[in-house]
Amino acid sequence: AIRNAEPTSNPHYTVYLPAYSNQQIQEVLSQIPDIEWQVFSKHSRNSYTVGNIHFQAVSLDGFTESFLTCTGLICTAGFEGPAEAIFMGKKLCVIPMKGQYEQYCNAAYLKSMGIKVLDHFTSSAPELIDWIQNSKPLQITFPDLTKEILESIIKINS
DSSP states (O other), X not given: OTTTOOOOOOSEXXXXXXXXXXXXXXXXXXXXXXXXXXXXXXXXXXXXXXTTEEEEXXXXXXXXXXHHHOSEEEEESOXXXXXXXXXXXXXXXXXXXXXXXXXXXXXXXXXXXXXXXXSOSTTOHHHHHHHHHHOOOOOOOOOOOHXXXXXXXXXXXX
16 A cells, blocks of 8 residues: 555654653643644544644554654654655654664664654654655655565475
8 A cells, every 4th residue: 555655745744652651752742833743543442633643543544644644753773664754755764662773773774864762752742853854755666576576486395
């Protein structure tokens, strides 16, 4: 769906940080009132808004719509979200999940590419403001080589 989508850039940021409570997220993002935040939270069953922050339950369709139309994404340093943000040319800020070695590795590589990496989310408002004001999106077009890879695997195993 992401590969075939046409992204736009509306003035909101999409947030998915499952390791942080809604309260922790609200405390940080409320310090940046000029930005519309669309937060997808595993801690929310119902949607609600506090000031400029819109909390909603995690859903693939809702997240995809928000992501495709956002200016930037704040998420963990997993693989899929950051790769999709880079592919779509979205601003990206990542926070590796504590105790997840692969996320620290991903974060280190993303940082070397110029992506904003935060050690933690709490007390990060000044760094987020700098990211919003000064960062540029990185866009890399990853070629779709699925067919070629599958054909080579079949050929090797034939």
